[in-house]
Amino acid sequence: MKRIEYIKHGSPNVLEVRDFTLPDPVNNEIQIQTSYSGINFADIMSRMGLYPGAPKPPHPIGSEASGIIKKIGKDVTKFKVGDSVMTFVFFNGYSSHINVEENLAMKLPEQFSLKDGGAFPLVYMTAYMMMFDLGNLKKDEIFFIQGAGGGVGTAAIQLAKTVGAKVIGTSSKWKHKQLTNMGVDLCIDYNHDNVRKKI
Numbered sequence: 001m002k003r004i005e006y007i008k009h010g011s012p013n014v015l016e017v018r019d020f021t022l023p024d025p026v027n028n029e030i031q032i033q034t035s036y037s038g039i040n041f042a043d044i045m046s047r048m049g050l051y052p053g054a055p056k057p058p059h060p061i062g063s064e065a066s067g068i069i070k071k072i073g074k075d076v077t078k079f080k081v082g083d084s085v086m087t088f089v090f091f092n093g094y095s096s097h098i099n100v101e102e103n104l105a106m107k108l109p110e111q112f113s114l115k116d117g118g119a120f121p122l123v124y125m126t127a128y129m130m131m132f133d134l135g136n137l138k139k140d141e142i143f144f145i146q147g148a149g150g151g152v153g154t155a156a157i158q159l160a161k162t163v164g165a166k167v168i169g170t171s172s173k174w175k176h177k178q179l180t181n182m183g184v185d186l187c188i189d190y191n192h193d194n195v196r197k198k199i
Helices: 041-048 121-134 149-162 173-182
Strands: 002-006 013-017 029-037 064-072 084-088 097-101 105-107 144-145 168-172 186-189
Touching: 029 084, 064 097, 084 097, 084 121, 105 186, 121 149, 144 149, 149 168, 168 173, 173 186
Parallel strands: 144 168, 168 186
Antiparallel strands: 002 013, 029 064, 029 097, 064 084, 084 105
16 A cells, blocks of 8 residues: 655655555444545645644645545444545545544545545535534625635635625635636735725
8 A cells, every 4th residue: 555645844845655554444444445635735734844733754644535435344334345435534645545434434425526525525614614613604694705716715605605695705816717707706816905995
């Protein structure tokens, strides 16, 4: 089995592919043969040594992944071998095989490809929890997204539109056309505009 590790902090050239041995999944774990893994802000910051709480090098990297279940622990009830899933993986997603607790995984929806699933859990769950669990966003409310062009920002736009909220988003100017196409009602260039005045 192989995985990508950062051997020290720094630019992408500190990443190395290394062999590793993965034990069988324990009681409530599933073992996934990874198909795709997302590249997130947290992963980049971890590699650079700027993410609070990230493991010290050398260490594997990666926050989310998708794949096919190859083995299950004896207490697993939600999944079976052969299921397609997407999952949170804390600092281990860039691995050919991963063990995760079953409660961190989700069955891949019918309309999702494994590629979609590799970039879904972290950004969409982060956005959803902020917007609805904490923020209680409702129809016709105005929702402000700082950094609307990033992963969590674009997920937040899509989620906000599902409930009929109006969206103000900041980003670099070159992203405005795409953000407008996604449904942002007012785009602000945070590099040149007075954000407070525009709002």
